[in-house]
Amino acid sequence: MTLFPAGIGRRDDLDAELATLRDALGEPGLSPARVLSQHSGVWLVAEPDAPEPRLVHARARLRDEAEGPPVTGDWVALDGGDAIAGVLPRHGAVVRRAVGEGRAERQVLAANVELALVAEPLPEPNERRAERLAAIAGAGEVPVALVLTKADLDDDADATALRLGRDLGLPDAIAVSVRTGDGIGIVRSLLPPGSTAVLLGPSGAGKSTLVNALLGEERQAVGDVRASDKRGRHTTVTRELLSLPNGGLLIDTPGMREVGMWDGGVDDTFDDVAELAAGCRFADCQHDSEPDCAVRGVVAPERLEAWRKLAREQAWVDDRRAAARERERLGRSYRGIQREARWVKGDE
Ligand SMILES: Nc1nc2c(ncn2[C@@H]2O[C@H](COP(=O)(O)OP(=O)(O)OP(=O)(O)O)[C@@H](O)[C@H]2O)c(=O)[nH]1
Numbered sequence: 001m002t003l004f005p006a007g008i009g010r011r012d013d014l015d016a017e018l019a020t021l022r023d024a025l026g027e028p029g030l031s032p033a034r035v036l037s038q039h040s041g042v043w044l045v046a047e048p049d050a051p052e053p054r055l056v057h058a059r060a061r062l063r064d065e066a067e068g069p070p071v072t073g074d075w076v077a078l079d080g081g082d083a084i085a086g087v088l089p090r091h092g093a094v095v096r097r098a099v100g101e102g103r104a105e106r107q108v109l110a111a112n113v114e115l116a117l118v119a120e121p122l123p124e125p126n127e128r129r130a131e132r133l134a135a136i137a138g139a140g141e142v143p144v145a146l147v148l149t150k151a152d153l154d155d156d157a158d159a160t161a162l163r164l165g166r167d168l169g170l171p172d173a174i175a176v177s178v179r180t181g182d183g184i185g186i187v188r189s190l191l192p193p194g195s196t197a198v199l200l201g202p203s204g205a206g207k208s209t210l211v212n213a214l215l216g217e218e219r220q221a222v223g224d225v226r227a228s229d230k231r232g233r234h235t236t237v238t239r240e241l242l243s244l245p246n247g248g249l250l251i252d253t254p255g256m257r258e259v260g261m262w263d264g265g266v267d268d269t270f271d272d273v274a275e276l277a278a279g280c281r282f283a284d285c286q287h288d289s290e291p292d293c294a295v296r297g298v299v300a301p302e303r304l305e306a307w308r309k310l311a312r313e314q315a316w317v318d319d320r321r322a323a324a325r326e327r328e329r330l331g332r333s334y335r336g337i338q339r340e341a342r343w344v345k346g347d348e
Protein backbone atom coordinates (compact mmCIF):
# COMPACT_ATOMS: atom_id res chain seq x y z
CA MET A 1 0.00 0.00 0.00
CA THR A 2 1.22 3.48 -0.79
CA LEU A 3 0.94 5.65 2.21
CA PHE A 4 0.66 9.00 0.54
CA PRO A 5 -0.93 8.66 -2.86
CA ALA A 6 -2.13 12.22 -2.73
CA GLY A 7 0.95 14.02 -1.46
CA ILE A 8 1.39 16.06 1.65
CA GLY A 9 -0.30 19.28 0.78
CA ARG A 10 0.60 22.51 -0.87
CA ARG A 11 3.07 25.07 0.35
CA ASP A 12 3.59 27.94 -2.05
CA ASP A 13 6.56 29.63 -0.42
CA LEU A 14 8.34 26.51 0.78
CA ASP A 15 11.62 27.14 -1.06
CA ALA A 16 11.97 30.72 0.09
CA GLU A 17 11.10 29.94 3.71
CA LEU A 18 13.42 26.97 3.78
CA ALA A 19 16.21 29.12 2.38
CA THR A 20 15.64 31.67 5.16
CA LEU A 21 15.87 28.95 7.80
CA ARG A 22 19.00 27.45 6.20
CA ASP A 23 20.64 30.87 6.35
CA ALA A 24 19.49 31.54 9.91
CA LEU A 25 20.85 28.22 11.19
CA GLY A 26 23.86 28.14 8.88
CA GLU A 27 22.90 24.68 7.68
CA PRO A 28 22.60 24.46 3.89
CA GLY A 29 21.61 20.77 3.97
CA LEU A 30 18.19 21.12 5.63
CA SER A 31 15.33 19.40 3.78
CA PRO A 32 11.56 19.91 4.04
CA ALA A 33 8.99 17.57 5.57
CA ARG A 34 5.47 17.74 6.96
CA VAL A 35 4.40 16.49 10.38
CA LEU A 36 1.71 13.80 10.08
CA SER A 37 1.38 13.06 13.76
CA GLN A 38 2.93 13.81 17.07
CA HIS A 39 3.83 11.23 19.68
CA SER A 40 5.65 11.59 22.96
CA GLY A 41 9.13 12.68 21.97
CA VAL A 42 8.89 11.62 18.31
CA TRP A 43 7.21 12.95 15.22
CA LEU A 44 6.01 11.07 12.16
CA VAL A 45 6.93 13.09 9.08
CA ALA A 46 6.38 12.80 5.34
CA GLU A 47 8.93 14.13 2.88
CA PRO A 48 7.91 15.28 -0.60
CA ASP A 49 9.80 12.59 -2.47
CA ALA A 50 9.97 9.76 0.02
CA PRO A 51 7.72 6.74 -0.51
CA GLU A 52 7.11 6.24 3.21
CA PRO A 53 6.85 8.48 6.26
CA ARG A 54 9.39 8.10 9.04
CA LEU A 55 9.88 8.93 12.69
CA VAL A 56 12.23 11.71 13.68
CA HIS A 57 13.02 13.58 16.88
CA ALA A 58 13.35 17.29 17.46
CA ARG A 59 16.28 19.34 18.64
CA ALA A 60 16.05 20.21 22.31
CA ARG A 61 15.85 23.93 21.52
CA LEU A 62 12.48 23.43 19.80
CA ARG A 63 10.88 22.05 22.92
CA ASP A 64 11.14 25.09 25.12
CA GLU A 65 10.61 27.78 22.55
CA ALA A 66 7.68 30.12 22.95
CA GLU A 67 6.11 28.61 19.86
CA GLY A 68 6.17 25.18 21.46
CA PRO A 69 7.16 21.90 19.83
CA PRO A 70 6.31 20.93 16.24
CA VAL A 71 2.67 19.88 15.83
CA THR A 72 0.57 17.98 13.31
CA GLY A 73 0.40 19.94 10.07
CA ASP A 74 3.68 21.77 10.61
CA TRP A 75 6.17 22.15 7.79
CA VAL A 76 9.58 21.49 9.24
CA ALA A 77 13.23 21.40 8.20
CA LEU A 78 15.10 18.14 8.81
CA ASP A 79 18.83 17.83 9.29
CA GLY A 80 20.87 14.86 8.13
CA GLY A 81 20.68 13.30 11.58
CA ASP A 82 16.99 12.43 11.85
CA ALA A 83 16.11 15.57 13.75
CA ILE A 84 13.75 18.45 13.18
CA ALA A 85 16.04 21.47 13.12
CA GLY A 86 13.37 24.14 12.72
CA VAL A 87 9.69 24.80 12.15
CA LEU A 88 8.63 26.94 9.17
CA PRO A 89 6.26 29.85 9.86
CA ARG A 90 2.70 28.68 10.41
CA HIS A 91 0.10 29.98 7.99
CA GLY A 92 -3.23 29.42 9.70
CA ALA A 93 -3.16 27.70 13.07
CA VAL A 94 -5.79 26.68 15.59
CA VAL A 95 -4.57 27.46 19.09
CA ARG A 96 -6.29 26.98 22.41
CA ARG A 97 -5.30 27.59 25.98
CA ALA A 98 -3.79 24.38 27.34
CA VAL A 99 -6.21 22.30 29.40
CA GLY A 100 -6.12 22.88 33.13
CA GLU A 101 -7.69 25.32 35.55
CA GLY A 102 -5.76 28.57 35.68
CA ARG A 103 -3.06 27.53 33.21
CA ALA A 104 -1.89 30.24 30.84
CA GLU A 105 -0.07 28.25 28.20
CA ARG A 106 -0.87 27.82 24.58
CA GLN A 107 -1.47 24.59 22.73
CA VAL A 108 -1.40 24.53 18.95
CA LEU A 109 -4.03 22.03 17.82
CA ALA A 110 -3.29 22.16 14.10
CA ALA A 111 -0.87 24.12 11.93
CA ASN A 112 -1.06 25.28 8.32
CA VAL A 113 -4.75 24.73 7.88
CA GLU A 114 -6.90 26.60 5.40
CA LEU A 115 -10.24 25.58 6.84
CA ALA A 116 -11.68 24.45 10.16
CA LEU A 117 -14.69 22.15 10.07
CA VAL A 118 -16.54 22.65 13.34
CA ALA A 119 -18.73 19.63 14.05
CA GLU A 120 -21.80 19.56 16.28
CA PRO A 121 -24.32 16.70 16.35
CA LEU A 122 -28.00 17.04 15.52
CA PRO A 123 -30.71 17.05 16.76
CA GLU A 124 -29.35 19.21 19.59
CA PRO A 125 -26.23 21.03 18.44
CA ASN A 126 -24.55 23.08 21.13
CA GLU A 127 -24.42 26.55 19.63
CA ARG A 128 -22.16 27.97 22.33
CA ARG A 129 -19.60 25.20 21.92
CA ALA A 130 -19.51 25.72 18.15
CA GLU A 131 -19.14 29.46 18.71
CA ARG A 132 -16.13 28.89 20.93
CA LEU A 133 -14.40 26.61 18.41
CA ALA A 134 -15.17 29.11 15.65
CA ALA A 135 -13.58 31.80 17.82
CA ILE A 136 -10.25 30.00 18.26
CA ALA A 137 -10.14 29.15 14.55
CA GLY A 138 -10.96 32.75 13.65
CA ALA A 139 -8.21 33.97 15.98
CA GLY A 140 -5.72 31.95 13.92
CA GLU A 141 -7.12 33.40 10.70
CA VAL A 142 -8.62 30.07 9.72
CA PRO A 143 -12.03 30.24 7.97
CA VAL A 144 -14.75 28.10 9.51
CA ALA A 145 -17.47 25.85 8.11
CA LEU A 146 -20.11 24.46 10.45
CA VAL A 147 -20.85 20.76 10.00
CA LEU A 148 -23.98 19.52 11.72
CA THR A 149 -23.66 15.75 11.89
CA LYS A 150 -26.31 13.03 12.29
CA ALA A 151 -28.77 14.91 10.07
CA ASP A 152 -30.83 11.69 9.84
CA LEU A 153 -31.84 12.28 13.48
CA ASP A 154 -33.43 15.65 12.75
CA ASP A 155 -36.33 16.27 10.36
CA ASP A 156 -35.43 19.93 10.14
CA ALA A 157 -31.70 19.41 9.69
CA ASP A 158 -31.26 21.79 6.78
CA ALA A 159 -33.33 24.52 8.39
CA THR A 160 -31.35 24.14 11.62
CA ALA A 161 -28.06 24.43 9.69
CA LEU A 162 -29.31 27.56 7.96
CA ARG A 163 -30.43 29.18 11.21
CA LEU A 164 -27.30 28.27 13.16
CA GLY A 165 -25.03 29.43 10.36
CA ARG A 166 -26.85 32.75 10.30
CA ASP A 167 -26.76 33.15 14.11
CA LEU A 168 -23.04 32.44 14.24
CA GLY A 169 -22.14 34.41 11.14
CA LEU A 170 -20.87 31.31 9.31
CA PRO A 171 -22.09 31.23 5.70
CA ASP A 172 -20.92 27.64 5.23
CA ALA A 173 -23.20 25.55 7.42
CA ILE A 174 -23.99 22.04 6.26
CA ALA A 175 -26.14 19.24 7.68
CA VAL A 176 -24.54 15.85 6.99
CA SER A 177 -25.47 12.26 7.62
CA VAL A 178 -23.22 9.30 7.21
CA ARG A 179 -26.30 7.09 7.29
CA THR A 180 -28.01 8.69 4.28
CA GLY A 181 -24.96 10.29 2.67
CA ASP A 182 -26.62 13.71 2.76
CA GLY A 183 -24.16 16.59 2.70
CA ILE A 184 -21.02 14.44 2.41
CA GLY A 185 -20.45 15.63 -1.16
CA ILE A 186 -20.62 19.25 -0.03
CA VAL A 187 -18.05 18.63 2.71
CA ARG A 188 -15.82 16.95 0.14
CA SER A 189 -16.12 19.99 -2.12
CA LEU A 190 -14.77 22.14 0.72
CA LEU A 191 -11.56 20.07 0.72
CA PRO A 192 -9.96 20.59 -2.68
CA PRO A 193 -6.73 18.79 -3.69
CA GLY A 194 -3.65 20.10 -1.90
CA SER A 195 -5.61 21.99 0.76
CA THR A 196 -5.50 21.14 4.45
CA ALA A 197 -8.46 21.31 6.82
CA VAL A 198 -8.88 20.42 10.47
CA LEU A 199 -11.93 18.73 11.97
CA LEU A 200 -12.86 20.01 15.43
CA GLY A 201 -15.68 19.06 17.73
CA PRO A 202 -16.76 17.34 20.91
CA SER A 203 -16.43 13.65 21.58
CA GLY A 204 -19.30 11.70 20.05
CA ALA A 205 -20.06 14.28 17.37
CA GLY A 206 -19.33 11.65 14.73
CA LYS A 207 -15.97 12.98 13.59
CA SER A 208 -14.28 9.61 13.11
CA THR A 209 -17.32 8.29 11.29
CA LEU A 210 -17.28 11.31 8.98
CA VAL A 211 -13.55 10.94 8.36
CA ASN A 212 -14.06 7.29 7.44
CA ALA A 213 -16.81 8.26 5.01
CA LEU A 214 -14.52 10.84 3.40
CA LEU A 215 -11.68 8.34 3.20
CA GLY A 216 -13.94 5.74 1.61
CA GLU A 217 -12.03 2.51 1.26
CA GLU A 218 -8.73 4.25 1.51
CA ARG A 219 -8.34 4.55 5.23
CA GLN A 220 -4.62 4.80 5.60
CA ALA A 221 -2.12 2.98 7.68
CA VAL A 222 -0.94 6.17 9.36
CA GLY A 223 -3.91 5.83 11.69
CA ASP A 224 -2.48 2.58 12.99
CA VAL A 225 1.05 3.77 13.42
CA ARG A 226 2.28 3.43 16.95
CA ALA A 227 5.57 4.92 17.82
CA SER A 228 7.79 3.54 20.48
CA ASP A 229 9.82 6.01 22.44
CA LYS A 230 13.26 5.42 23.84
CA ARG A 231 11.97 3.42 26.79
CA GLY A 232 10.17 1.08 24.45
CA ARG A 233 6.72 2.19 25.58
CA HIS A 234 3.96 2.59 23.06
CA THR A 235 2.01 5.77 22.65
CA THR A 236 -1.06 6.28 20.55
CA VAL A 237 -1.55 8.91 17.92
CA THR A 238 -3.57 11.89 19.03
CA ARG A 239 -3.92 14.22 16.07
CA GLU A 240 -3.12 12.98 12.60
CA LEU A 241 -2.94 14.39 9.12
CA LEU A 242 -4.85 12.18 6.70
CA SER A 243 -4.71 12.14 2.96
CA LEU A 244 -8.17 11.99 1.32
CA PRO A 245 -8.76 10.16 -1.98
CA ASN A 246 -9.22 13.38 -3.98
CA GLY A 247 -5.96 14.91 -2.73
CA GLY A 248 -7.35 17.03 0.10
CA LEU A 249 -5.81 16.67 3.55
CA LEU A 250 -7.64 16.53 6.83
CA ILE A 251 -6.36 16.74 10.39
CA ASP A 252 -8.47 14.57 12.64
CA THR A 253 -8.57 15.62 16.30
CA PRO A 254 -9.83 13.80 19.36
CA GLY A 255 -12.95 15.21 21.02
CA MET A 256 -12.23 18.18 23.21
CA ARG A 257 -13.84 18.88 26.50
CA GLU A 258 -12.24 22.24 27.13
CA VAL A 259 -11.60 24.90 24.57
CA GLY A 260 -10.01 27.92 26.19
CA MET A 261 -9.46 31.18 24.36
CA TRP A 262 -5.88 32.17 23.61
CA ASP A 263 -5.21 34.56 20.75
CA GLY A 264 -8.23 36.82 20.76
CA GLY A 265 -10.71 36.43 17.94
CA VAL A 266 -13.69 37.31 20.11
CA ASP A 267 -14.47 40.48 18.13
CA ASP A 268 -14.24 38.60 14.82
CA THR A 269 -16.59 35.91 15.99
CA PHE A 270 -19.00 38.42 17.46
CA ASP A 271 -18.79 41.04 14.75
CA ASP A 272 -22.52 41.68 15.20
CA VAL A 273 -21.83 42.76 18.79
CA ALA A 274 -18.66 44.65 17.83
CA GLU A 275 -20.42 46.62 15.10
CA LEU A 276 -23.46 47.57 17.15
CA ALA A 277 -21.25 48.45 20.14
CA ALA A 278 -19.96 51.45 18.18
CA GLY A 279 -23.36 53.00 18.91
CA CYS A 280 -23.22 52.48 22.69
CA ARG A 281 -22.69 55.52 24.90
CA PHE A 282 -19.70 54.00 26.75
CA ALA A 283 -16.69 52.58 24.94
CA ASP A 284 -16.40 49.78 27.51
CA CYS A 285 -20.14 49.08 27.57
CA GLN A 286 -20.90 45.57 28.81
CA HIS A 287 -24.35 45.81 27.16
CA ASP A 288 -25.78 44.90 30.53
CA SER A 289 -27.60 47.73 32.29
CA GLU A 290 -25.69 50.72 30.94
CA PRO A 291 -27.80 53.59 29.59
CA ASP A 292 -27.96 54.15 25.80
CA CYS A 293 -26.73 50.68 24.92
CA ALA A 294 -27.09 49.90 21.21
CA VAL A 295 -26.55 46.15 21.60
CA ARG A 296 -28.91 45.02 24.36
CA GLY A 297 -32.29 44.12 22.94
CA VAL A 298 -30.89 43.65 19.44
CA VAL A 299 -28.51 40.72 19.94
CA ALA A 300 -30.06 37.60 21.46
CA PRO A 301 -29.46 37.44 25.25
CA GLU A 302 -27.77 33.99 25.05
CA ARG A 303 -25.34 35.21 22.43
CA LEU A 304 -24.63 38.33 24.46
CA GLU A 305 -23.97 36.20 27.54
CA ALA A 306 -21.58 34.04 25.48
CA TRP A 307 -19.81 37.17 24.27
CA ARG A 308 -19.36 38.40 27.87
CA LYS A 309 -18.03 35.04 28.98
CA LEU A 310 -15.50 34.69 26.14
CA ALA A 311 -14.43 38.34 26.41
CA ARG A 312 -13.82 37.94 30.18
CA GLU A 313 -11.88 34.76 29.56
CA GLN A 314 -9.79 36.43 26.87
CA ALA A 315 -9.05 39.35 29.22
CA TRP A 316 -7.85 36.87 31.87
CA VAL A 317 -5.52 35.18 29.37
CA ASP A 318 -4.26 38.54 28.05
CA ASP A 319 -3.38 39.62 31.61
CA ARG A 320 -1.44 36.43 32.30
CA ARG A 321 0.36 36.63 28.98
CA ALA A 322 1.34 40.25 29.63
CA ALA A 323 2.63 39.28 33.08
CA ALA A 324 4.63 36.40 31.61
CA ARG A 325 6.17 38.71 29.01
CA GLU A 326 7.13 41.15 31.76
CA ARG A 327 8.75 38.38 33.81
CA GLU A 328 10.62 37.24 30.71
CA ARG A 329 11.82 40.81 30.03
CA LEU A 330 13.03 41.29 33.61
CA GLY A 331 14.69 37.86 33.53
CA ARG A 332 16.53 38.80 30.35
CA SER A 333 17.87 42.05 31.71
CA TYR A 334 18.83 40.32 34.96
CA ARG A 335 20.78 37.68 33.03
CA GLY A 336 22.34 40.47 30.98
CA ILE A 337 23.52 42.21 34.15
CA GLN A 338 24.96 38.94 35.46
CA ARG A 339 26.82 38.39 32.20
CA GLU A 340 28.26 41.87 32.28
CA ALA A 341 29.31 41.44 35.89
CA ARG A 342 31.13 38.22 35.00
CA TRP A 343 32.71 39.90 32.03
CA VAL A 344 33.98 42.73 34.24
CA LYS A 345 35.44 40.13 36.58
CA GLY A 346 36.91 38.40 33.54
CA ASP A 347 35.70 34.88 34.32
CA GLU A 348 33.63 34.17 31.19
N1 LIG B 1 -27.54 8.44 13.34
C1 LIG B 1 -26.26 8.74 13.05
N2 LIG B 1 -25.30 8.38 13.91
C2 LIG B 1 -24.02 8.71 13.61
C3 LIG B 1 -23.68 9.42 12.42
N3 LIG B 1 -22.34 9.63 12.43
C4 LIG B 1 -21.87 9.04 13.54
N4 LIG B 1 -22.86 8.49 14.27
C5 LIG B 1 -22.73 7.77 15.54
O1 LIG B 1 -22.27 8.64 16.56
C6 LIG B 1 -21.42 7.94 17.48
C7 LIG B 1 -20.12 8.68 17.68
O2 LIG B 1 -19.41 8.71 16.46
P1 LIG B 1 -17.82 8.89 16.38
O3 LIG B 1 -17.48 8.99 14.95
O4 LIG B 1 -17.13 7.85 17.18
O5 LIG B 1 -17.64 10.27 17.14
P2 LIG B 1 -16.30 11.15 17.34
O6 LIG B 1 -16.69 12.56 17.16
O7 LIG B 1 -15.22 10.64 16.47
O8 LIG B 1 -15.92 10.89 18.84
P3 LIG B 1 -14.46 10.93 19.52
O9 LIG B 1 -13.61 9.95 18.77
O10 LIG B 1 -14.74 10.52 20.94
O11 LIG B 1 -13.98 12.34 19.41
C8 LIG B 1 -21.25 6.54 16.88
O12 LIG B 1 -22.10 5.67 17.57
C9 LIG B 1 -21.67 6.69 15.44
O13 LIG B 1 -22.20 5.52 14.91
C10 LIG B 1 -24.75 9.77 11.53
O14 LIG B 1 -24.57 10.40 10.48
N5 LIG B 1 -26.02 9.42 11.91
Ligand SMILES: [Zn+2]
Binds near residue numbers: 280286287294296
Ligand atom coordinates in the same frame (compact mmCIF):
# COMPACT_ATOMS: atom_id res chain seq x y z
ZN1 LIG C 1 -23.84 48.50 24.98
